[in-house]
């Protein structure tokens with residue numbers, strides 16, 4: 001059997017045992033296999049079968065696999081259409097409501113990688129929405145499991161490809177080139193609070209008007225695990241609050257009767273009002 005097939009077979013065994021969904025890994029299998037092959041070499045094992053035996057004998061190895069199965073790809077203004085809808089309709093409406101209720105608008109980016117998603121929100125707010133509701137405050141919480149990603153978010157310097165969808169004028173004003181990368185203005189960085197959290201065990205204190213849970217729970221977790229987490233996540237939304245999922249991720253809407261579809265194209269959902 002080829003190394004590729006052996007790895008796929010190994011993933012079929014290992015992913016469900018970690019509460020992870022095999023289909024979610026279709027596009028990134030190669031990347032995960034490479035990491036595992038490197039590990040097998042490091043341990044001087046003969047191959048995947050020997051590694052499987054090793055895991056069974058060394059349960060602490062599951063923690064290593066937990067790191068190997070994390071996918072950290074992100075970019076600014078990912079799924080661009082959703083940012084247009086947020087900027088034109090969703091955020092101004094939420095801001096008006098928060099203003100009437102005399103409180104800050106609260107947003108959470110779950111699995112925030114190196115900050116691309118929460119910083120996109122901070123940029124959208126600063127350059128567009130706050131112009132319509134200048135007195136309104138926004139609070140942006142970003143949570144991420146990976147320490148290395150959090151450090152990169154704190155540094156806030158990105159390769160050009162990562163910021164290519166940022167509107168040109170905003171790019172020119174908010175990023176400065178440094179050693180081949182583009183570093184985000186500190187004033188924008190300071191709008192986001194980052195927390196190191198494993199979403200399977202901890203979530204930030206709610207309620208939130210808007211939650212981003214993109215390319216994490218729906219994409220990589222099994223249906224059972226995703227449902228358990230989405231119940232908790234949507235429980236943190238305000239009445240009428242919004243949840244944004246990655247464009248191609250499954251979302252168990254039929255099993256979450258308190259939620260309704262807001263925009264199919266960008267996979268945006270809304271919590272029903274309890275009144």
Ligand SMILES: C[S@@+](CC[C@H](N)C(=O)[O-])C[C@H]1O[C@@H](n2cnc3c(N)ncnc32)[C@H](O)[C@@H]1O
Nearest residue numbers: 071072073074111113144145146198199214215
């Ligand atoms: C594919 S990235 C998505 C980033 C961003 N949300 C987006 O859509 O562009 C998924 C991120 O979730 C993080 N992550 C994975 N498992 C996690 C967990 N259990 N708790 C919190 N974050 C996690 C990864 O480290 C990674 O940075």
